[in-house]
Amino acid sequence: MKARVTVYPRREILDPQGKAIQGALSRIGFSEVREVRAGKSFEIDLGTDDAQSAGERLAQMCEKLLANTVVEEYRIELVNGAGA
Amino acid sequence: MKARVTVYPRREILDPQGKAIQGALSRIGFSEVREVRAGKSFEIDLGTDDAQSAGERLAQMCEKLLANTVVEEYRIELVNGAGA
């Protein structure tokens, strides 16, 4: 089973990277872009097919390592093993 | 309309970050993790509701700025304005 974890700076915290990208996009002609948020994405190949336990394990991984919850929030999406 | 762009190192190219994260996860007890790929995620708020033109513009943004296509590949997902 595969999963995708996305980690973003928390909403209430500044995102200088997102802002810089938005600025750069607008300078090269994409002025329609209203906002960019920049985060990280992880594709994780898990050795289990049990969605329930996978979800729990992934949450632990996020809390312990993948995200710094002081300033970041995370989202977990399970991807069907076959579909990935 | 919002979009999510995900940028990953191309498959055949070394992904030191993914490798390091997989190693760290395994050291702290998540040895079931077979592989981690590490990439970037951008949430982009576009000033248009036309999915067709949005898709084209986003592809241009990726080619020009968001991804370095020499070593990275990207994926674009449109998110319904209301749903995001």
Next chain:
Amino acid sequence: MKCGVVVFPGSNCDHDVYHVLKHVLDQEVVFLWHEDTSLKGCDLVVLPGGWSYGDYLRGGAMAALAPVLAAVRAHADKGGFVLGICNGFQVLTESHLLPGALRRNAGLRFECRDVWVRVERADLPFTRRYSEGQVIRMPIAHGEGNFEHFAGELDRLEAARQVVFRYVSPTGEIDPAWNFNGSARAIAGVCNEAGNVLGLMPHPERCAEEVLGNKDGLALFESLAQGAFGRLAGAAR
């Protein structure tokens, strides 16, 4: 004072700290390996600068989970001295031994230069050889040193006097132009509530010898050495 310098794979200021403690201040120093579970009786543990485990995720994130950190935590809980410099500071925030988080510099680039830092507290074992409000010059070299916390938490830190160093102008004023990495409230270093754990982004070990043209950082190590023996240990041997 027996000092331990932790070596993570990827640490690269370990020898620099070792050098100052051992050859400039004549203290007893040992290296501690990231897999060690004992601190070998050290009074002071230093987490040095570098890129622990490559730091490809976030500075200090992986090192915070290393076996040696459990021992460091126990040492800190008992009131032992822990000093984190640069990457060491990141390890301490990631392991919640210190509050806050260190994010990418606001300018999104690595910065190496001298900065001016104001000593906000001179009553700590780390700072007693400085005076409160003293402005010192120290080198910095990092890409992720932008100190961040929620407004409420920042207020709490200020109230508890946990802010130890701030980036300032050469004349000591807080000024966005001199807060080169965009840290909240220009915070360059913080301690824990008990004052026995200190983390800072600037490198005191890089300005502790005359030949390098700046000795402003030496007093930090002297403060610790003096604390342990009630006098300057370097002079005692």
Next chain:
Amino acid sequence: MTTATQPRVDLPLARELGLSEDEYARLQGLLGRTPTLTELGITSALWSEHCSYKSSKVYLKEFPTSGPRVLQGPGENAGVVEVGHGWVAVFKMESHNHPSYIEPYQGAATGVGGILRDVFTMGARPVAMLDALRFGRLDAPRMRSLVDGVVRGIGDYGNCMGIPTVGGETGFHPSYDGNILVNAFALGIARRERIFKARAAGTGNPILYVGSRTGRDGIHGATMASDAFDAESEKKKPTVQVGDPFTEKVLLEACLEAMRTSAIVAIQDMGAAGLTSSVFEMAARGGVGFRLDLDRVPLREPGLTAYEMMLSESQERMVIVAKRGKQEEVARVFRRWGLEVATIGEVTSGSRAEIVHRGKVEASMPIAPLTDGAPVYQRPVAPPADLARRQEAPSVPEPGDPLGALEALLATPELASKEWIFRQYDHTVRTNTVAGPGGDAAVILLKGTPTGLALTSDVNPVYCFLDPRTGGRQAVAEAVRNLACAGAEPVGLTDCLNFGNPERPEIMWQFRECVRGMAEACRALGVPVVSGNVSLYNETEGRSIHPTPTVAMVGVVPDLGDMPASHFRRPGRRLVLLGTDRGEFGGSAYLRLLHGVEQGRPPAVDLDAEARLARLLRETVPWGIVRTAHDFAEGGLAVALAEATIGAGMGATLNVPLAPRDLFSESQARAIVAILPGQLERFLEAAERHGVPALEVGESGGDRLVIEADGARIDVEVARLREIWTNALPAALGL
């Protein structure tokens, strides 16, 4: 890929891989049969320009390479020079031009990784780096992002390794619009008796593979580096290698630790042409054979063919010949650092390479004819047809407003401060940096001694273009002068000879002339060449770069206590102008950047005058009376004085006997020094004794730079110059 789908080995394929018809015939002759695909790949890599130096070898022989301090000259992974107190300096420079143009971040990063491995493979701990960069015009396509990528790549790699980048140089010129140069220099130190060599020996000794796994990245990088650029190069994208500085850092620590076990016979990094060049070169140096079992090579993905494994340029890998029975001692060290170790073969008697994969002999070839016996060419040489026109004396307009001219020069990316770049490099880690980037030479402390090592990198490609012989002399002379300004005696140099397509006679002429000029200067100034690198085919769509023989020089400062700065630090110091101005403007910044003229003969290089100036500085610096010394380079006296005052915001007032225009002349062998007031006589006496023209011209002090020259006057606040000079580069980059 299975054998069945492998391409047929024939001349067209050999050509595609970069071999000429003659070379292919030569290989067939050597083997007495048609080569296998693997053998063909190996040969094309070993006989590539990058690995074999086939076009340059005949001229490189002209360099002086020995001297009383030289322990190892060219031929090993890096040169080795004694620097006193039982220490040796180990250094080399390498180019990573083509990879950096294709992917600037990874190209520059892996360039740094490669040069560091060259140094620590010799048993030395890397302690300092320089980077010499040449970019095109900032408004050329992709150029701003190339600058950004290269600088980030160098920074991220070196910073993570914890090795300070203490200096370098950065130039901009249209000739690099389509072909930038990234030259990386690394210096390591070791105890004299602890140097390791890459010389395989001992029949039956195991060959170990350590470090990262092998992937398909960078296959045929050496061949790519030996090819000109065209639209086709785009297709070669998959050859991009990705650097992993963390793995390199642990590899460094593990190698240095393993070298203390006495279980290592020889060690070599896998650089260009990966496993092929490392194993063949080690065997060739030791005069032994080897057998490799490719089934044991650690792979990143399954299914690599023998061909791919032999030619992969995956980074952060080393090959070790261990003492038989002691390999476990070595392996333990690497495992402790979290690195993989595999025994992939052994040293054999005789002189052949046997490479086996999946039970099949993939290569069986003699070693020496492929390495030492690689083809050598004496390519046709001819001066360019338009040389006379290039060298025609240009007319030199008077500056109506000397201050305006100075400000305009300081505002060009060429002459502006490079702080935006070097602030992204950690230059204080290791706590040895006594003089970091921003001055003439960088100086690092040799811990535990009063001694310093001074480093500098120099070349003026415009001079080399106008007159390669003089340009070659000038690069060496300027480096010696930069070192002398720190009171350092040069002990050796390494170079990166970046040129266009050697198959063009005028390029080979440039090459020959530059090398001759360098060799003459090395002899006259007593500096041996101990290592170096040649990068040819720097050409895009038929347009060659300017000849760019980058020189990186290392010197010894006996006692750091007396070292002058390259800027004024205190008021009241007497300023003395050293050397003679001849009003020389050929190839000058003044003509090129302010008047768009790149023409004329470059300033003459009087090697004897250079030697005398250097001796004067080296004698007087230890007296402690020379508090500032700064040489004149691009932009002449005016720019040099601006730099000397900007450094610490300390002004100066001078009156010089020069025509206003000559404030910008680039005559060589000149410098400005600031002398302690009571010591002026003593200094002037020494200058006279050394035969160096010296003239007291003013003193330091105040916050303005005031220069009187034959009625004209520059009078400006130093702070204003500083602002122009520091903001110019970020502004030009659009930041």
